[in-house]
Amino acid sequence: MHKQFRTRLMAQIAILATLVGSLQSVQAQPVTYRIDPVHSFIIFRVKHLNTGFAYGRFNTFSGTIVVDERNPANSSIELEIDANSVDTGNSQRDDHLRNPDFFNARQFPKITFKSTRVRKINDTTVEVQGNLTMRGVTRPVTARVTFTGKGRNQRGQEIIGFETTFTIRRSQFNVNYGLNGGLADEVRVTFAVEGIRQ
Amino acid sequence: MSVVLSSALTAGLAALAAGVLWLLGWWLRRAHLWLAPLGVSLAFVLLYWRIQGRPDFPPIDATQWVFWHALFALPLGWLAGIGAAYRWVWVWGALLGTLWLFAPPFYNLMQSGFWSNAAGVAYILSFALGAWLLMTLSAPLGDERGTGTPFLMATLGGVGAGLLFYGAKSASLAQLTGTLGAVGSVGVVLSLLRGFTLGRGAVALILFLYMSLWTTALGFANLTVGQLALLYLLAFTPALQLLPALKRQSPQVRFALPLAVLVIVGGAAVGLAYNAYMAQGSDHYSY
Numbered sequence: 001m002h003k004q005f006r007t008r009l010m011a012q013i014a015i016l017a018t019l020v021g022s023l024q025s026v027q028a029q030p031v032t033y034r035i036d037p038v039h040s041f042i043i044f045r046v047k048h049l050n051t052g053f054a055y056g057r058f059n060t061f062s063g064t065i066v067v068d069e070r071n072p073a074n075s076s077i078e079l080e081i082d083a084n085s086v087d088t089g090n091s092q093r094d095d096h097l098r099n100p101d102f103f104n105a106r107q108f109p110k111i112t113f114k115s116t117r118v119r120k121i122n123d124t125t126v127e128v129q130g131n132l133t134m135r136g137v138t139r140p141v142t143a144r145v146t147f148t149g150k151g152r153n154q155r156g157q158e159i160i161g162f163e164t165t166f167t168i169r170r171s172q173f174n175v176n177y178g179l180n181g182g183l184a185d186e187v188r189v190t191f192a193v194e195g196i197r198q
Numbered sequence: 199m200s201v202v203l204s205s206a207l208t209a210g211l212a213a214l215a216a217g218v219l220w221l222l223g224w225w226l227r228r229a230h231l232w233l234a235p236l237g238v239s240l241a242f243v244l245l246y247w248r249i250q251g252r253p254d255f256p257p258i259d260a261t262q263w264v265f266w267h268a269l270f271a272l273p274l275g276w277l278a279g280i281g282a283a284y285r286w287v288w289v290w291g292a293l294l295g296t297l298w299l300f301a302p303p304f305y306n307l308m309q310s311g312f313w314s315n316a317a318g319v320a321y322i323l324s325f326a327l328g329a330w331l332l333m334t335l336s337a338p339l340g341d342e343r344g345t346g347t348p349f350l351m352a353t354l355g356g357v358g359a360g361l362l363f364y365g366a367k368s369a370s371l372a373q374l375t376g377t378l379g380a381v382g383s384v385g386v387v388l389s390l391l392r393g394f395t396l397g398r399g400a401v402a403l404i405l406f407l408y409m410s411l412w413t414t415a416l417g418f419a420n421l422t423v424g425q426l427a428l429l430y431l432l433a434f435t436p437a438l439q440l441l442p443a444l445k446r447q448s449p450q451v452r453f454a455l456p457l458a459v460l461v462i463v464g465g466a467a468v469g470l471a472y473n474a475y476m477a478q479g480s481d482h483y484s485y
Contacts, residue, residue: 092478095367099419100261106312106418107260136258174259176251177370180204 030068033160033195035079037061040193042081046170047184054183056097058111060085065195067160072120077128079191081111101177108135116140123147128164134173141168148192158197165190205373208248209380216241217384224394234340234397235275238404241381242268242374249373256302261418263303264374267410270299274406275399278337292333296326296406300413307417321417328430329409333402336437340398346453348385348396350436350460351404355379357464358408358429365471366421375411378404405433428467435460 042058060082068074083105086097098105115130124147132141148161169185170176179185219237223230246253246265253262274295277288300322308318339347359376362368382404385396412429415421435456438444444452 092367092475095420096369099366099368100259100414101368101370104259104261104418107306107310109310109312171251174251174254181201 030066030074032198033065033067034198035061035063035065036159036194036196039159040191042189042191044187044189046187049182050184054088056086056088058082058085059087063113064198065160065162065193072118072126075115075118075126077113077115077130079113081113083109083111083134102175104135113141132168132173135175137173139168139172141166143191153196160195160197161193162195163190163192204248205377208245208373209377211248212241212245212377213381213384215244216381217388220385220388220394220396220400223397224388224391230395230397231279231399232276235272235278235399235403238275238381238400238407239268239272242378242407245377245381246374249370249377260303260306261371261414264371264407264410264414267299268403268407271295271403271406271410274333275403278333278340278398278402288337289334292402293326293330296329296333297323299410300326300329303414304417313417321413325409325413329406332405332409332430332433336405336434337398337402338440339436340396340401342439343389343393343395344449344453345386345389346439346449346456347401347436348382348389349453350456351382351396351401352379352386353457353460353464354408354433354436355382357432357460357468358412360464360468361425361429361471362411362415362419362421364468364475365425366415366419367475368415368419368421371411371415371419375408378407378411408433425467425471428463432460432464 037060040061042061043055044057045053045055048054058081061079063077063079066074066076083103084098086094086103086105088094088097097103103111110133112133113130115128117129119127119129121127121144126145126147127142128145129140129142131138143164143166145162145164148163150158150160153159165188167186167188170187171179171185177183216237219233219240223233223237226233243265246268250262250265253259253265255266257263257266274292277291277295280288304313304318304322304325307313308315313321355375355378359372359379362375363372366372385400388394389396409430412421412426416423416426438456438459439452444455447455
């Protein structure tokens, strides 16, 4: 009886080990996640008249994240933002931001980011290098991206979360309005993303 | 340096550049034909550089074409002063020139999909023909003596700046228009000199640059077709002085009538645009 129980236990452990092994081999493949715009946020802040910070966000964007846990260098991200969706909580300021003083959104309706290199820093952080294109100008940007969690949504889909904050100089993208004291050159961008596994 | 002081310095530098060349042209007489349009061009290049920074060439951002217009339209300014026997060269040259100058900036809006190809072509043709008519009909104002013409040109800059600021919601285009008006006001002072005239080329070039700024505000910012049409009609008011009926009037009447139209109609338009701007919401935004 005792021997029979031990044999069954061993068999169950073997099956479990096989299952875990096969799951790990699935996870080792690069996985593509579609950015969930409802649960992702792109916010920015810039200093106004060298006094207070003005905050804004983009409401419409899309993109994909490819995660390779075994080899992070194979990971990547592509993001496309609708410049017309800028939202600072003031419709007049939003109109001004869409105009040639800032985004010139009629000529350049999209702001894009495409990663060129991903380097692992530690178990929860990677450094992402990529090209940010805004107002027709492409400049390299480097950001430290932190893994914020993994789980399942209400539909049972696998989801993953990351967050990053980095600073750009808007003058490098020909966004020069108000540089002489009106608005700071440095713009801090925070990108908090939730991706849905494809 | 404060924003106001910086803006005043920009306008002052541009006005000084134009003033020196206009004065030199007046002093050298025969060189006025070349120096007067060059003064406008140099002044605009300077003020653009101070307000917007160094532009690319060819421009990635189509709104930078207003800077290059100041240089590329300079030959049109020179052509405007050509002798009466060859004036047809100026008229046809201006037509071809405006068509060539208005196509590159607005082609970008067809490429981005903001305008359909048919709409884009229609806009470009309208802008070019409109600028051509304005330049060729108003250029003779450059031969007029007295403070009238430069004063009206400067006032046009003020009205244009107001509409671009409140109507188009573009502070930089408004600043460029306003400072171009300030450049025109230097002519008011210089026209107190005996025998001083702005010159056909300078008048044609100033009006072309106004058109370049206003059409850019329609294409890339929020200026409406109605507001552009109003600015365009107001741009003709200085030329009212050339009408035969007004030519018979006293200098005071020839000056006062266009000024009254410009200030009353233009001022009302700026006032309406300001009210519409403020009525958009209680959340006041002061740039």
